[in-house]
Amino acid sequence: MNENPMFSPVRVGRAGEDVALQIEAAIMDGRVKPGERLPSERDLHVQFGASRGVVREALRALKQKGLIEIKKGAKGGAFIKEAELHNASESLGLFLKLQRISAQSLIEFRESMDRTITTLAITRAEAAEKQELLEGAIQLGNLLNKDDPDMDAVHELDRRLNIRLARMTKNPVFEWIMRAVQLGLSSHDAVLYEDDEYRSRTAGNWRETAQAIADNEPLKALSYIGYHYVMLQKCLEDREVQEDNQRAEGQDADFWASTPDIPGP
Amino acid sequence: MNENPMFSPVRVGRAGEDVALQIEAAIMDGRVKPGERLPSERDLHVQFGASRGVVREALRALKQKGLIEIKKGAKGGAFIKEAELHNASESLGLFLKLQRISAQSLIEFRESMDRTITTLAITRAEAAEKQELLEGAIQLGNLLNKDDPDMDAVHELDRRLNIRLARMTKNPVFEWIMRAVQLGLSSHDAVLYEDDEYRSRTAGNWRETAQAIADNEPLKALSYIGYHYVMLQKCLEDREVQEDNQRAEGQDADFWASTPDIPGP
DNA sequence: AGTGTTGAATGGCAGGACCATTCAGGAGGA
DNA sequence: TCCTCCTGAATGGTCCTGCCATTCAACACT
Numbered sequence: 001m002n003e004n005p006m007f008s009p010v011r012v013g014r015a016g017e018d019v020a021l022q023i024e025a026a027i028m029d030g031r032v033k034p035g036e037r038l039p040s041e042r043d044l045h046v047q048f049g050a051s052r053g054v055v056r057e058a059l060r061a062l063k064q065k066g067l068i069e070i071k072k073g074a075k076g077g078a079f080i081k082e083a084e085l086h087n088a089s090e091s092l093g094l095f096l097k098l099q100r101i102s103a104q105s106l107i108e109f110r111e112s113m114d115r116t117i118t119t120l121a122i123t124r125a126e127a128a129e130k131q132e133l134l135e136g137a138i139q140l141g142n143l144l145n146k147d148d149p150d151m152d153a154v155h156e157l158d159r160r161l162n163i164r165l166a167r168m169t170k171n172p173v174f175e176w177i178m179r180a181v182q183l184g185l186s187s188h189d190a191v192l193y194e195d196d197e198y199r200s201r202t203a204g205n206w207r208e209t210a211q212a213i214a215d216n217e218p219l220k221a222l223s224y225i226g227y228h229y230v231m232l233q234k235c236l237e238d239r240e241v242q243e244d245n246q247r248a249e250g251q252d253a254d255f256w257a258s259t260p261d262i263p264g265p
Numbered sequence: 266m267n268e269n270p271m272f273s274p275v276r277v278g279r280a281g282e283d284v285a286l287q288i289e290a291a292i293m294d295g296r297v298k299p300g301e302r303l304p305s306e307r308d309l310h311v312q313f314g315a316s317r318g319v320v321r322e323a324l325r326a327l328k329q330k331g332l333i334e335i336k337k338g339a340k341g342g343a344f345i346k347e348a349e350l351h352n353a354s355e356s357l358g359l360f361l362k363l364q365r366i367s368a369q370s371l372i373e374f375r376e377s378m379d380r381t382i383t384t385l386a387i388t389r390a391e392a393a394e395k396q397e398l399l400e401g402a403i404q405l406g407n408l409l410n411k412d413d414p415d416m417d418a419v420h421e422l423d424r425r426l427n428i429r430l431a432r433m434t435k436n437p438v439f440e441w442i443m444r445a446v447q448l449g450l451s452s453h454d455a456v457l458y459e460d461d462e463y464r465s466r467t468a469g470n471w472r473e474t475a476q477a478i479a480d481n482e483p484l485k486a487l488s489y490i491g492y493h494y495v496m497l498q499k500c501l502e503d504r505e506v507q508e509d510n511q512r513a514e515g516q517d518a519d520f521w522a523s524t525p526d527i528p529g530p
Numbered sequence: 531a532g533t534g535t536t537g538a539a540t541g542g543c544a545g546g547a548c549c550a551t552t553c554a555g556g557a558g559g560a
Numbered sequence: 561t562c563c564t565c566c567t568g569a570a571t572g573g574t575c576c577t578g579c580c581a582t583t584c585a586a587c588a589c590t
Contacts, residue, residue, distance in 0.1 A: 065329065071572085072550080076552065077571065087356050092357070105436045105437055135553080174374060210555045236563095338581085340539075341539080341540050341583065399568085
């Protein structure tokens, strides 16, 4: 490393970008491979002939891009990561969020995706994968049947089931889009599991869908998916009605204030 | 701003991320709007109670995410950017390269998108929009029939036609996803218009598809789309065969070198 | 009125210092 | 011999201070 430095000094004016580009290039050509460790910040700042702050900025940028992972302590440093979908999805999800896209549009898109994904998954996934999906769906039902369901866990499991299904298409593009849409939808999404009736039905529906997939019954599966989204639409409409009512309440708050429903001890 | 600081001091240990998250949150809920300017680094490092270096790292991370743009000099600073797809597409392209995602996967995804989009566009678009699409497809054919077709223009028009079609669904998600995939794929994509036979057929096929959409004939349109992607597959396979041959040439270069097919002047 | 100059604001960079975390290896005891 | 605890070195995280380059607006000068 010292006899044949991997990196060269940088131009002024945009030293940070230059450093980041050089390291990124090294990763791209495979001069450094996943799992390997880059030199320490203190070594790099010598090799590049730039200040440590500049090197740090570059490393943070690469970390943000998902190319490296940074560990503290002795034997720490910047390690090249395996390519991950997460960051690509995050960028797209960020964008979708910023576009303030209506829940309707996202849901419509998700339904069309789900239909394609399900069809592909049935034809391509191994039986074992289908079985795992079914077990996950059953587990989701169990979580929701508890007295005090942990909604975070439910939400997370639902997310994982969708990604697992997408992965069963054997086409990573579907997984990328699914993750991005989930991130972009996250704000609306939490809402949908709040409704008691909807969430119990939706868990059952997940189970039926997974069962149909495991049984290689594409039409049945698509039918359950259709039902799922009909429920979702209805749930959304109900919520809008509720919100309208709440706005009306806000204008006439005294009425409710005079009828406390939680008596003191 | 001074009486009611927008940001709060940060915890130690991950100050940089904390700063970035707070600013990102401020952008997300619209507390700062696109085009507006954030306080200067020197102001922020006071508001956050962190060092200027930390603030700088946070700003660079946000810049990398595509959320802000940084200008030097007086009246410079960090400006909130309009949401842009560019970064999402770049991340996708990065991932595709690192993972060596096959063109097959992308094409499969595009075909499924196209089918959904076409169906929706037929039911939702105005007659005028369908007519414009048809005219664009005809124009594409004219471009390709010239003696020396401008391939950049052809490519660009093809891109625009796809986006126009996506917009006809009246669902912005389809348009954004289409744009993201197009940008992320630009590297693979250019290849496909190089083949003479493929590109003349594909232009004709675009015209037929647009005509079917204008005529409200969804099945016909889907059928043409299917044909389009069959051609694409075939074109790709041909190219792979060609590349294999070229590799074979490399291994046995003497044979071909001894049979020059371009005689000298 | 036009033009050149200057100064302030701002981001970019350098270098040094110290802290917190992590891990390997050694010291000491069971 | 083996286990536990401690210590020190390596490393990233943070802070500070200073200076430079760029940009723009206000001002002075012609």
